[in-house]
Amino acid sequence: MNMKTSNSETIHFIDKLKQRWQVQSLWQVMLILLTFTLTGSTVVYLRKALFSVLDYNDQTPFWIKAITYLVFIFPAYQILILIYGSILGQFRFFWEKEKRLMNFIKHKLLKL
Numbered sequence: 281m282n283m284k285t286s287n288s289e290t291i292h293f294i295d296k297l298k299q300r301w302q303v304q305s306l307w308q309v310m311l312i313l314l315t316f317t318l319t320g321s322t323v324v325y326l327r328k329a330l331f332s333v334l335d336y337n338d339q340t341p342f343w344i345k346a347i348t349y350l351v352f353i354f355p356a357y358q359i360l361i362l363i364y365g366s367i368l369g370q371f372r373f374f375w376e377k378e379k380r381l382m383n384f385i386k387h388k389l390l391k392l
Contacts, residue, residue, distance in 0.1 A: 294306060294309055297309050297312075301373070303373070308370070308373075311368045311369065311370050312370055312373060314364075314368060315361060315364045315365050315368050315370055315374065316361075318360075318364045319357060319360045319361045319364050322360055322364075323353060323356060323357045323360065326353060326356055327349065327353050330348070330352060330353070331345070331348070334348065336348070358378060358381075361374050361378070362374055362375065362378065
């Protein structure tokens with residue numbers, strides 16, 4: 281089985297991203313993907329550092345790790361994506377995504 285992706289498949293994928301994200305250029309798609317990459321990598325580092333400082337290990341119950349993640353790491357991700365997005369000139373794109381996410385969370389919490 282051939283695992284290589286053809287150029288036309290790659291172009292089709294990028295065109296789908298442009299349409300989904302409502303952006304005009306390949307350059308903007310690349311900057312958005314880079315923002316996600318930098319944010320994700322930074323959050324992985326922060327999580328490892330935080331869990332180390334808190335002395336979490338394999339014996340730490342999952343629910344404690346999950347609560348810590350939700351309280352510290354999830355908000356850090358939201359802030360970092362705006363910071364990296366700003367640095368890379370994509371603040372407006374990520375700000376719109378953040379507003380939608382916060383509205384979604386607010387409506388879900390109000391239903392509880």
